[in-house]
Amino acid sequence: MLNIGIIGCGDVATHSYMPGLKALADRARVVAVFDIVPSRVDDALAFFPDAAPYTDYDAFVAHDAEKMDLVFNLTPAPLHREITSKALEAGYSVYSEKPIASTLGDAEALVALAESKGLHFFCAPAMMVTGRFMWLKEFIYSGAIGNPYFIKGQIGGMGPASWRTYSGDPRVFYTPKVGPLIDLGVYQLHALTGLFGPARTVSAVGGIMNPTRKLLQPKFFGEEIEVQAPDLYSINLTFDNNRSANLFNTFAMPATKSAMFEIYGSMGAVSIGQHQWYEGNGTTDIYVRDESEGGEAEGWNNDSPLPNPIEVDGILESGILHAIDVMTNGTDNVLTAAHAEHVLEIMLAAGESLTTGDSIAITSSL
Ligand SMILES: NC(=O)c1ccc[n+]([C@@H]2O[C@H](COP(=O)([O-])OP(=O)(O)OC[C@H]3O[C@@H](n4cnc5c(N)ncnc54)[C@H](O)[C@@H]3O)[C@@H](O)[C@H]2O)c1
Structure with a gap:
């Protein structure tokens, strides 16, 4: 115990x-x-x-x-x-x-x-110890979608200022030490690098789209705050083996109908929608190409169930379970500080690229 x-x-x-x-x-x-x-x-x-x-x-x-x-x-x-x-x-x-x-x-x-x-x-975040991502890491390299070469990630909304039921202080999220990348983009960056390995270069466009925000929580209702951190990033990342990714991450997106995470390979694609993303054991949509003469197998297999669900479903809860497992059973720690440090380097580089317009080389690994 x-x-x-x-x-x-x-x-x-x-x-x-x-x-x-x-x-x-x-x-x-x-x-x-x-x-x-x-x-x-x-x-x-x-x-x-x-x-x-x-x-x-x-x-x-x-x-x-x-x-x-x-x-x-x-x-x-x-x-x-x-x-x-x-x-x-x-x-x-x-x-x-x-x-x-x-x-x-x-x-x-x-x-x-x-x-x-x-x-x-x-x-945290515990993306790579959720049931889905542990499976996905094996699945995308199994040949099921051919050679996986690109990931398109998207995560965001309008941020905590517009999250009416948020019980914490929404103001901190618009200060230079937070913003959408530290708050939300970090989940996708852990997933991207968890699947494709360390990023080698980062370039980004974006900035502050909405310079002020009205707070909507009853406790703060009507208070207007200044946005001090970029609230929109589109980040390009390169990896080894001719792999790359784009992450769209923002507190300036009123609504979207896009998937949250898609992986493209030579013989198929994987798509995780907004309704699927937050369930660590959730279903995944898988598209398979079929180059046979009849092409009967070509098409989407929507809501494919996870073959090996783990004991808990939430992303955060998966992290708790993992930590207990490591400390009790000696399992290897996947939620390493080295991975978090690598993702922090990417996030800081994205901020630098926004200001300078340069592509930034990443030196740390996982
Ligand atoms: N709220 C979410 O849905 C959510 C989801 C995933 C991760 N997180 C992360 O969890 C962390 C906390 O976020 P939150 O939304 O719970 O914020 P919050 O403001 O609701 O909670 C933070 C708590 O820390 C306390 N606190 C402040 N200064 C302290 C100090 N010096 N010592 C001890 N306690 C102190 C506050 O009183 C508050 O109760 C953040 O890093 C956030 O990014 C939040």
Whole structure:
């Protein structure tokens, strides 16, 4: 049984991580919860009444009634480095929400710290440990769609300012350290690089399309905020073996009917629609080419079920399950800090390319 601590008991904690951890209570027990806002700690206690409640970080890291094996850092993005660093320093393995940090130097320092302490360091997003993507990685190289050579990804909307039921602070998402890439594009970049390997070059167009936003949550309704980070990116990426990809990622898209993720190969295509993407064990549409004389097999196999679904369905929940598995059974960690650092380099390069117009070489690997 693993002892778990939770840092940051806000929107994603209460909607995904806490229910996800509760569902795995036979393997992991939440023993301490921490947030600087007391009402958020109360929300956590509703899930885990026996957990020790903290509103002070020093007191939380000193918690020694039941030593924590793993802490989840579920604070807003700009705080990740500082919170993770202190937890590692205190000797706790960490599961960090994305991004790992805001700069490559900070990310490298965290990786070095975790290594020097011999601690596990898991980095969201958990795309590559979902049932679908574990299968897809084998499927696209099985010959089923010939040689896979291009991925087209799209993820976005209008962002948290227009997400009426969002219970966190939407303003942080339009500041320079967040934006649509750090918030959402990161999922697709983990998937792209998880399937095609490390990106070699990045170029991007886009910028700030809507310079101000009206907040629609009841708590903030009508407040107008300034958009300080690009809210639209179209990013071209190159990979080894003549593979490439495009990611369209934005907080400036009122609506879309496009698929979220498509892979093209010489003999077929894979398509994951908006209704399928968020289900880790969800169905996938597969197109098969048939060059035989009759061509009978040519066409779409829509909603193909996943051959080997895993125990949990959500993307975030798949990450929790993976971390527990690694720490309990010694399975290899797929949610590595090296992968998160590589994706951070891509995201920073996309920002640089927007400003300079240059194609940027990527030096890190997975
Ligand atoms: N909300 C989602 O649907 C969602 C989905 C996937 C990933 N995420 C990621 O999860 C993280 C948290 O997002 P959220 O939407 O839950 O935000 P949120 O604002 O709702 O929650 C963050 C919580 O952290 C607390 N907090 C702030 N400063 C703190 C500090 N110094 N120490 C401890 N706690 C502190 C806040 O009080 C709040 O309760 C972000 O990295 C986000 O990108 C969110």
